Amino acid sequence: MSRFRLQPSPAQEQALAEHCGHARFVWNLAVEQHAHWKPGRTSAPGFAEQCRQLTEARAEFEWLRGGSIIVQQQALKDFHQAMANFFGKTHRRPTWRKRGQGEGFRIVAVKPGDVRRLSRNVGEVKIPKVGWVRLRWSRPIPEGVKSYRVTRDRAGRWHVAFTAIPEPVPAPGSGEVVGVDRGVAVSAALSTGELLNAPTLRDTEKERLLTLQRKLARAQRGSNRRSKVKAAIAKLKAREADRRKDWVEKTSTDLARRFDVIAVEDLKIANMTRSAKGTLEAPGRNIRQKAGLNRGILAAGWGQLVARLEQKAPGRVQKIDPRYTSQTCNTCKHLARESRESQALFLCVACGHRANADVNAAKNVRDTAAGHAVAARGGSGFPEPANREPQRDLLLMG
Ligand SMILES: [Zn+2]
Numbered sequence: 226m227s228r229f230r231l232q233p234s235p236a237q238e239q240a241l242a243e244h245c246g247h248a249r250f251v252w253n254l255a256v257e258q259h260a261h262w263k264p265g266r267t268s269a270p271g272f273a274e275q276c277r278q279l280t281e282a283r284a285e286f287e288w289l290r291g292g293s294i295i296v297q298q299q300a301l302k303d304f305h306q307a308m309a310n311f312f313g314k315t316h317r318r319p320t321w322r323k324r325g326q327g328e329g330f331r332i333v334a335v336k337p338g339d340v341r342r343l344s345r346n347v348g349e350v351k352i353p354k355v356g357w358v359r360l361r362w363s364r365p366i367p368e369g370v371k372s373y374r375v376t377r378d379r380a381g382r383w384h385v386a387f388t389a390i391p392e393p394v395p396a397p398g399s400g401e402v403v404g405v406d407r408g409v410a411v412s413a414a415l416s417t418g419e420l421l422n423a424p425t426l427r428d429t430e431k432e433r434l435l436t437l438q439r440k441l442a443r444a445q446r447g448s449n450r451r452s453k454v455k456a457a458i459a460k461l462k463a464r465e466a467d468r469r470k471d472w473v474e475k476t477s478t479d480l481a482r483r484f485d486v487i488a489v490e491d492l493k494i495a496n497m498t499r500s501a502k503g504t505l506e507a508p509g510r511n512i513r514q515k516a517g518l519n520r521g522i523l524a525a526g527w528g529q530l531v532a533r534l535e536q537k538a539p540g541r542v543q544k545i546d547p548r549y550t551s552q553t554c555n556t557c558k559h560l561a562r563e564s565r566e567s568q569a570l571f572l573c574v575a576c577g578h579r580a581n582a583d584v585n586a587a588k589n590v591r592d593t594a595a596g597h598a599v600a601a602r603g604g605s606g607f608p609e610p611a612n613r614e615p616q617r618d619l620l621l622m623g
Contacts (some may be wrong), residue, residue: 329376379459404591414583488594490547
């Protein structure tokens with residue numbers, strides 16, 4: 226998905242807001258229908274039934290009929306996807322949407338001519354019932370766009386995100402494998418020794434955010450001042466998210482272009498055994514708090530990076546069991562929790578090998594992908610993650 230800033234005229238902005246209103250209305254109707262459903266009753270209406278009801282509602286209400294059927298149908302489709310995610314236990318139950326929160330709509334059946342470039346930095350997209358809306362051509366728009374989503378963020382900015390799976394990046398054919406470890410101190414460490422940092426807010430921006438958050442706490446509910454402060458906070462957060470997305474795009478392309486195989490830790494296993502990494506145990510209180518603050522942001526960036534890599538380097542991304550990668554010496558393969566001197570430093574208690582802790586882990590990730598076992602030979606500090614059976618793992622490692 227690639228996101229571009231829309232620059233609608235005031236009249237277009239109104240038309241876009243109307244689409245958002247229709248999408249919200251239809252979504253909320255669906256939420257309401259499903260809220261009344263209880264076990265034992267006849268089942269809540271499915272997508273086809275709701276589409277039929279939508280047709281009826283359009284016949285009845287002129288204001289709804291005036292809107293785009295695509296926008297309204299897609300809102301239903303989004304709702305059913307959200308319900309599927311809820312039943313699949315990956316997301317929470319879809320809830321009522323309020324005006325001004327997460328506003329947006331989806332357009333499908335996009336034709337090749339519906340997106341065009343006007344000049345170096347300007348393009349436009351054809352939106353049903355709105356017409357051609359200008360957009361900032363900040364990066365190439367992928368070929369073969371099939372659908373897009375228009376959103377209005379909390380700062381009042383409009384964006385369009387085109388859905389097209391990015392073109393795979395050709396492999397270099399060098400046979401080279403890179404290990405990428407999700408760092409604690411940095412966003413990602415490569416087995417080449419490179420440390421990558423997803424951009425966050427600058428110090429002055431962070432200070433400003435803190436000031437704004439304090440102001441928000443003091444501002445009266447429903448006051449003008451409060452909504453202004455809220456908008457300013459949203460703007461800063463949106464800026465941070467933009468920078469992170471940009472970083473993810475550049476980093477994933479770079480890795481896909483430079484290496485044949487990209488080995489990353491398997492997030493599912495990592496999340497299960499987070500404690501195994503021993504990450505948040507070593508540092509002092511202050512660092513721990515900071516890590517807590519940054520964790521969510523880092524985790525979000527990491528998830529995006531892996532997802533992008535799998536699209537740009539299909540079949541070339543290997544997911545590695547991350548257990549022990551941070552506590553095993555890459556040089557002598559000795560496994561010991563004590564070797565993790567600190568958050569940043571790995572100092573092998575057996576051979577004295579000294580390295581950046583995240584780079585040492587990235588090398589273990591790389592070696593595992595390349596077929597070398599990153600298993601331990603003994604070691605006193607046998608790690609004991611909460612969610613597994615040590616005995617079984619002992620056997621596996623032997
Ligand atoms: Zn060693």
